[in-house]
Amino acid sequence: MNKKDMANLKKILVQKKAELLNKVKNVQMEIGAKGYENSGDEIDTASQSSDKEMFFELAAADKITMSAIDESIAKIEKGIYGKCECCGQDISPKRLMAIPWGRYCIQCQEEAEKPRK
Numbered sequence: 577m578n579k580k581d582m583a584n585l586k587k588i589l590v591q592k593k594a595e596l597l598n599k600v601k602n603v604q605m606e607i608g609a610k611g612y613e614n615s616g617d618e619i620d621t622a623s624q625s626s627d628k629e630m631f632f633e634l635a636a637a638d639k640i641t642m643s644a645i646d647e648s649i650a651k652i653e654k655g656i657y658g659k660c661e662c663c664g665q666d667i668s669p670k671r672l673m674a675i676p677w678g679r680y681c682i683q684c685q686e687e688a689e690k691p692r693k
């Protein structure tokens with residue numbers, strides 16, 4: 577992978593992280609506003625709590641992505657970006673363009689996703 581691709585990917589990573597941070601903040605605000613409007617209503621309190629659950633699930637997934645993004649940015653800075661964390665092989669640039677925060681090469685990813693017997 578050349579320096580230009582690397583710089584591009586870093587830009588994508590930084591952007592994606594900002595996007596996720598914004599998304600989490602927006603959902604948080606929305607839930608906060610709803611909680612205020614609906615306070616005291618039993619039915620709405622129930623739907624509010626499922627909203628919150630959904631938010632926490634969402635936030636958990638986004639947090640995982642965000643930390644993977646952070647790690648990828650750190651790796652770019654250290655000059656070790658683009659290697660599979662499992663087997664140490666180069667991850668294909670095509671794969672990195674699709675998921676710049678991916679940690680594993682396609683073989684290891686497929687291996688990890690295979691249903692265990």
Ligand SMILES: [Zn+2]
Binds near residue numbers: 682683
């Ligand atoms: Zn691998």
